[in-house]
Amino acid sequence: MMFLAIILIGFLLYQYMAPKDTHNRRSMGTINSAREMLDIRLAKGEISVEEYNEIKQAL
Numbered sequence: 001m002m003f004l005a006i007i008l009i010g011f012l013l014y015q016y017m018a019p020k021d022t023h024n025r026r027s028m029g030t031i032n033s034a035r036e037m038l039d040i041r042l043a044k045g046e047i048s049v050e051e052y053n054e055i056k057q058a059l
Contacts, residue, residue: 034059 038059042052 038052038055041047042049047055
């Protein structure tokens, strides 16, 4: 019984101490990925410089 209480307390402490800003990291990753994809499309010649600038402003 005491063992289960220690496990529960450990789990609760872990949840309390875990970083809470995972949502912000995900959204920043998405922004970087979109910009990287845009750069790649320009480098491949799939879009013009004008289209690149328009899309970059929208991001």
